[in-house]
Amino acid sequence: MIASAVRICAVLALLSGCTSSDEAPPNGAAGADAAGGDLGGGGISSSDLPGQPLPGTQEDLEVSVGDRVLFDYDSSVLDPVATQTLDRQAAWLKQYPDVIVTIEGHTDERGTREYNLALGDRRASAVKNYLLALGVSGDRLLTISYGEERPAEAAHDDAAWAQNRRAVTVVSTTG
DSSP states (O other): OHHHHHHHHHHHHHHHTOOOOSSOOGGGOOSBOTTSOBOSOOOOOGGGSTTOOOTTSHHHHHHHTOSEEEOOTTOOOOOHHHHHHHHHHHHHHHHSTTOEEEEEEEOOSOSOHHHHHHHHHHHHHHHHHHHHHTTOOGGGEEEEEEETSSOSOOOOSHHHHHHHSEEEEEEEEOO
16 A cells, blocks of 8 residues: 555656656656656656556546545545545646546445435535645536446445445546
8 A cells, every 4th residue: 555655656756747848858868767766857748658648637647646535335524545545636636727527426326316316426525625625726626426326336245335435536628
């Protein structure tokens, strides 16, 4: 878990120092040394690297910071793992000020349709309110609840239900 967080921080640090340019980095460097450190060469963006997502896209959000947070059963409370993900999402959104996102609230299949729609709405709102508190503009954050209608996992067991109790941040538009 910690190693994963360190890798994410390293990627974010590398991406935040990158700029787009047609010039090649000095001495044929690719912008980072073998240890992943920034060589300060500039002139390269993540989209210039083979297989890397375009900055500010849904794929970039998913790969760079994570696009979803999970919830406990019958809860819309953000746990520490969720807030760490949302801290990274807020920083990412600040890096791409033209991006507008929709926060989707989801539930597992247990409960009535009406209850699950309301719970999904509370989950999406909890994420939106957390991002607002971190300084992300409210006009960039839309919410919708799908309740149980769009499961991430189709199975009917605890493991699947745990993956379905989520809020997903989806890039709606970019400027």
